[in-house]
């Protein structure tokens with residue numbers, strides 16, 4: 001699925017070898033950061049959101065660039081790569097809500113080519 005999503009966004013040949021799983025409880029947030037632990041920044045990041053919706057912040061290449069806000073709901077997939085690969089991003093504090101599959105939580109999977 002991650003490979004198909006990457007290909008749909010123009011990144012053919014993406015073969016992830018890692019999946020980072022974040023679980024957000026109500027109030028949990030993720031501050032603006034760049035994903036820099038991977039070796040090859042030519043490979044995109046594929047993010048899958050599950051459960052309670054959240055507001056994703058997608059900034060620029062500098063921390064001080066004002067981020068846009070994108071609402072991510074259950075099943076949404078975001079791919080960023082190419083010139084956007086090192087854009088700062090984060091997640092606003094999770095609102096109190098309930099999802100039938102995850103309860104009060106949001107789960108995010110990011111598929112990556114780490115090695």
Ligand SMILES: O=C(O)CCC(=O)C(=O)O
Nearest residue numbers: 020022035047091108110
């Ligand atoms: O939870 C999200 O939507 C983003 C997660 C993220 O940026 C990360 O794990 O590096």
Ligand SMILES: [Mn+2]
Nearest residue numbers: 033034035089
């Ligand atoms: Mn990240």
